[in-house]
Structures are given as structure tokens and as C-alpha cells.
Amino acid sequence: MSLIVYRIGPSCTIQDQGRVGYLDQGLSRSGAADILALHEGAALLGQSPDLAALEMAGMGGEFEATQNMHIALTGARMQASIDGGPVSWNASHQLAAGQRLVIGAAVQGNYGYLHLGGGIEAKVFLGSRSAHLTARIGRAVQQGDTLTCGLHTGKTGLKLMPADRFAGGELRVVASFQTTLFDQATLDRFAANAFRRGTRANRMGMQVDSDGGGFAASGQLNILSEVITPGDIQMTGAGDPFILLPECQTTGGYPRIATVLPCDMPRAAQTPAGGPIRFKFVSMDEASALHTGFLSDLARLPSRVEPLVRDPHDIPDLLSYQLIGGVISATD
């Protein structure tokens, strides 16, 4: 089964949860910028969150199904339609052979995800299907490509209320090994400051702006290059913070003031340009509790999926649906 790509935004890549274990070879993990969206899509299609999906940065594309297939749409909300009829985001849908799926620009947030039932079948390299453009692994999906997928037998016509994470907000951070390079006054100012996401952002990292001065460490230019982990908040030479994302470098000489918790990385990555950001230091015990909660939320996602209730007038091809299956209700 496959989907033909007629048009596509400039920064759409195939992503799964990334490749672990190559840090010692200078290769960072890559993987979806919004891991939660990957799990939401898997829950909607009743499949494994290890399968790959199409990550669409800012802009989607136009696709045609070669056979009947199942899709789900998650992450940053984008305008979407099937054969001209609008379809719900955060939901799963049937796409019949010959039908055109059009996904427009992000309405809120940055990274939208198109999931195919059975997962996208891209080449596995070092244990993952994730493109890593910085490392020149894989490439952006282009017009004329075909996205093939595996077999899928689950239901569609389901929806999932997404965790709100598309307008910025508070990011919880823990102190890391270089935090003490910053004096207490700088750390206090950092924690109290109102930031906004800057315009410079890609899958390596995102700039965070504010109106005050920079946040420099003492002896910043003499620091030995040291290991980097995604979520690190790195200060450039001028003391401007960048939050590092899945394609970050594996080592670097710029000091890191703190690290955003994994549970808040979807919110960080989805904060639109200009969106407000604040950093809140939490203790390692609080962080562990938050992380445990995040993992159990992910595990509970399949149980939160519910039938998509829609006005029959909005359904583009009513006759193709199994109305007596109970999944779609025309009366509710």
C-alpha cells in the first residue's frame, strides 16, 4: 500500500523514535521532535509507537492513496481535507484508493504528523527509520516520492483529545553538570525571565529570545567540549539560549545552563515563533515523578481514544463508510 506525494512542504521527513547507541560515534538520536504526537498517532491507529510517521514542519502536502488505507493526523494542527472535504485533526480516517489528502500549513504549533496504518516503511539504518538531515542520513520527502506502508487491520474514525502544548508556556528543567558555571544571580534571572521562541529553529535546536541581557557563564571560552543531551539549554558566545532538539550535536563547548525534562520537550518543540516560554527549575525527585507520570500517560493513550462524532454533511464520501459498524454515528 502506498501514498503518492504530489506536493510537499520543504521540511517533511520520516521519523520514528530515533536511533540509540551511537552517541560514542558522534551520531545523535534524531527521531520525532514531538514524541507525544508519535504515540498519539499510534494510539489512534491501534499500532506500535515504534512505527515511523511523516513529520511535517510547518507545512504538509498533497497525497493520493493507491489503495484503501488508514491514516491518522496528530501534532501541530494543520488544515486537512480528503477530496476537498475537511477532516478532523487528532483523528484517524479511512483513505480510499484514488482519494486525495491535502494537508496545509500549521494553524498552531510547528510539527504535524501523518501516520499511515501499518507504519511508513522506510529503510532501516542503524536500527531506525528516522532521517537525520544534519548527519546526511536520509533526506526530506520530495514531490514524486511514494510513501509505502505495512498492513493494517485496525479501525478508523477515532479521535483523541491532545495534550495542549502548541502555544508555549512553562518548561520544567533540571540543573545539569554545567549549571554551576553560571553564578546564582544569572540563574535567578534566568528562572524569573519571560522568554519567547526566536525565529531561528530547526531540528537541531531552537533559539529562545528575551529583552534583557544574555546569560553568560564564567570562563565560558575555556570550557572543554563536553557531552550534549537533547533538551539541553545551550548558551552561545553572546549568552543567547538555544534549546537543543533531536538532531543536536553530540558534544560542544558552549555551556548548558539546564536541561528541559523529556515530558516537556513536546511543548518546547511545538512552541511557535514568538510564543512565550518560561523555565522552572525542579528537583531531581520532582523530575522523576513527572517523568513517571509522563510514561504512564503515554501508556494510557490507547484507552483514551474515542469515536469521532461528526455531522454526516462533513463526510466527503459517506457511502464508503461502514455506518452500521458503530464507529461513526450520524445521529449523535
Next chain:
Amino acid sequence: MARDLQFPLVRTVGFDGALVTFADRMSENANRAALAFRSEVDHLQWDEVTESSASLGSTFVRFDTQRVSHQQMLEKLQHLIGQKDWYNTPLPSGRKLWRVPTVYGTDLAPQLDDAAAAAGLTPEEAIRRLGQSRVRVLTIGFAPGQPYLGPLGPEFNIPRLPSLTPMVPEGALVLAISQFVLFSGPTPTGWRHVGQTAFRCFRPERADTFPLRPGDELVFTPVSREELQHIRANNTDNTGGATCEEIAP
């Protein structure tokens, strides 16, 4: 970093990492310790460790926080530190010596003369010294397969450039602070571009995706521009004419 820190130092990295730091400045012993400690962590195969790496002077361990608490992990590492004198541990076994044909200077590596001047040497003398230096892979990082190599002689302890060279090509040999980096891809850099090779550090299309390992040693043998062109024309295996032999343990 404050002067009163006691090494080795064990600290957390972000939410799910721990770092054992052997020194806060580059030293032969600290790098040796970091490699040996990482090798031991690898060998022990602790269930809760998801990956590890060695940087210039530290060993990094990522762990599953659901299986072990931060405190337990730090204590476990502290215990391992106490097992031996890591600063005087032999380097890991199975290391290799690579000899990589390298064009120094010319239009292929235009900052050789500048680097020689900064080191207080004539270009010929700089090439002679660099071409005979046997350097070790201190760490691999920043970009896939990309080695930091050293130490070079103290005369090559020259600073990074104040402004970036917009782009140097894959296989470029660059120099600063008594270290080489051999670039695995085209990149902007503040290090001086002193040599050019046809060696590929990252070979995604091959089984030996990452040919170099931390602890391997390299000699960048001077060749002429014509020789490198000949190597490139016949370079079907991406080794850039490099030879490789085992280093006896």
C-alpha cells in the same frame, strides 16, 4: 570551573545521564582514564545503562531512570571509580594505526601557512612536524564519525580563529589548540584548514559505517596534490588511500 573540584567527579547530565569527569582541561592521562572507564562500563553491561560514550576528559552514561535512581547510579559509578587508578590504565585493546595520505597547504588546504606562522614555524617545517605526528583519537563527536585527534606538539597550541571559515569540505584536516579534527562532512569552522584528505569518517552505505574508534592512532602522511587526485580517481572504498594495521596490545 572552580579550582577546588576533586577529580574524578561524578555528576548528573540532564535528566537521564551521568558523567564521570577526570579533568576539566585536556590532558593525556584524563583522556586515557575516560577511554578506559568507558571501556569498563561497556564491558560490565549494566542492565540499566542504555548507552555510554567518552569525551575528551569524561565518560558519559545514559541510564533508565525507571530501573535505578539517580543516587543509585551515581553511587555505582563512584564505586567503580574506586576500583583502580584509572589515570594509569592501559588504553583499550584492539586499537588500530591509520596512515592517511594528506595534502598540506596548496589551494586544497589554504590555511597551512597561516597556522605555521601562528606556530612560529616555516610552512616546510610545520608540514614536516605535522606529517610525522602520531596522534590518537581522543574522542569522536559533534558530527557522525568525526574524530578529535591529539596531542600535537605545544608549538601547535594556537587559538581558534575569531571568525568562522564559511565552509571546509569533507576530509578536511583542521588544527587548533594542539589538536586536529578530521571533518566527516562539509562544515563551517573556526579551526585552521591545514590539510586535505580523501578519507571518509562516516560511511553510511557500508558495513563499517564508523571506521575509527576512540584510542585509534593516525599519521597524516604528506603527499602531493597530484597524488591525492590520483587516489581520489581510484578511491572506490572511501578509505582515501589510507592503510590500517593493528596496534599490538
